[in-house]
Amino acid sequence: MEMNRRQFCALGTAGALAAIAGGVSLGCSSEGASKDAPAAAAAMAIGDADVNFSQEVDVLIVGAGISGMLASIDPAAAGKKVLIVEQNSTFGGDAIYSAACQMCTTAELTKEERPEKYSSADQIREKFAPYYEGNEAGLERTVLLQTWGGKFIDKMHYDWGYDFQPLRESPYHQAFFPKNGLCTMKDEFDLMNEKVTEAGAEYLFETTFKTLITDENGAIAGARFTAKDGSIVDIKAKAVALAAGGYISNQEWMMKYAPEYAFIGNIVGGRKGDGIAAGVAAGGTLSGMGPVSNLNPRYEAGHMLATFYPLIALLPNGKRFYCETAVHNAATGCLAAGYNEWYSIWDNTAQNGIDQEVIAHAGDAVQTANSLEELAEKMGMHIETVKAAFENWDTICDNQEDPEFGKTLFLQKLEPPYYFIRNYPVRYKSLGGLTVSDRMEVLDADGNPIPGLYAAGCTAGTEDIVPAAGSGLLLGTTLAEDLA
DSSP, X not given: OBOOTTTEEEOOHHHHHHHHHHTOOOOEXXXXXXXXXXXXXXXXXTTOOOOBEEEEEEEEEEOOSHHHHHHHHXXXXXXXXXXXXXXXXXXXXXXXXXXXXXXXXXXXXXXXXXXXXXXXHHHHHHHHGGGGTTOHHHHHHHHHHHHHHXXXXXXXXXXXXXXXXXXXXXXXXXXXXXXXXXXXXXXXXXXXXXXXXXXXXXXXXXXXXXXXXXXXXXOEEEEEEEETTSOEEEEEEEEEEEOOOOOTTOHHHHHHHOGGGTTSEEOOOSOSOHHHHHHHHTTBOEEEEEOOSOOXXXXXXXXHGGGTSOOEEXXXXXXXXXXXXXXXXXXXXXXXXXXXXXXXXXXXXXXXXXXXXXXXXXXXXXXXXXXXXXXXXXXXXXXXXXXXXXXXXXHHHHHTOOTTTXXXXXXXXXXXXXXXXXXXXXXXXXXXXXXXXXXXXEEBTTSOEEEEEEEOGGGGTOOSHHHHHHHHHHHHHHHHHHTO
């Protein structure tokens, strides 16, 4: 299946990465590079070998995260040859290691178990309208992905028999959690993988995406990858779905699109926006690029335990700085207060709870103190500062009222032994990606679908687990329909 350079072209994704960072509008078409694009964008990347396809599939999915896995099922079940190529050694992407708080108000399961949190499409539209003033397309996309996110929760529960964790006291009754507690998303991914393999889709692991391949007319013809041994792997496909994650690891892009977060530590590796750049090199456009709504702590135990247990967070000056049950306000709240670190403190209520995995993820970062004196010494604070902080917390618990931050749940005094983490803010997700249609087709500058090219998940601009999953399910139906 060897093809020469005249027939197939490996798009210059490296040029697209640089051009996006520099703010250049970049695209390719059957007529060659757009007038704003560097000439290299439509040419073979320097040093690349001629295209030599090693196999041919109907659907080639770049990335075995939640969106890529779910996108594979419908076309594979319809008898199409589907291959998911993943740079890591297993499926699951970034979400498999997350705390796995799956926010969803649109599922039938939400309506059944927690009807006060259920939202129809019209209610979602009304709720988000103020955030999308003058951007009707953005609003409708949010409604679409929220709706399909509900389909993901329902498919997991009703169709595939997954039992999410029973509703517990928490500030997030609209959230679904893995049955075995925080950070046990692997249970869900194992089930999804079972459905992927049952449908007939296959994986190719430890193979890193490099660029898209087009034919002599500029049409998408497949993609190029690099194997673990450094060899080039070219795969021919009728349709290519980019689901390779976002760009949080790309420092140049962070400087351009989220400069306020560019010099904050990054907890996610290998997400440089290669899938996004490949879509742009093929003529796609960007949408929604910018700073995300929140940051994470380096150790998720330091904020997620507060979802279900008593926990207090103190700055180095001994002051609380946010409502601890509003977990995603921790890192941004710390920075807003003028600090770059804080301490999260809990006791045996959380330490002996069911959420053991999130604590295990923190490893040796979790320290123990048997008294306030020992706690102060290990945190490097004056004992009087720590005593004052605990006296303030005890008063809040006695009165069952938090006048400063409005916390209403888990107003419970902490008892020794104490457990604590020294935490600091990190970035963990990016915002924005390729512009896609309501069928997850990658769109060109004129708003037209690029034939044979699709995107989902963070590559298509989703931020969270449930919308990413919804985008994958939606893409799966599109692929099955387009290849029928």
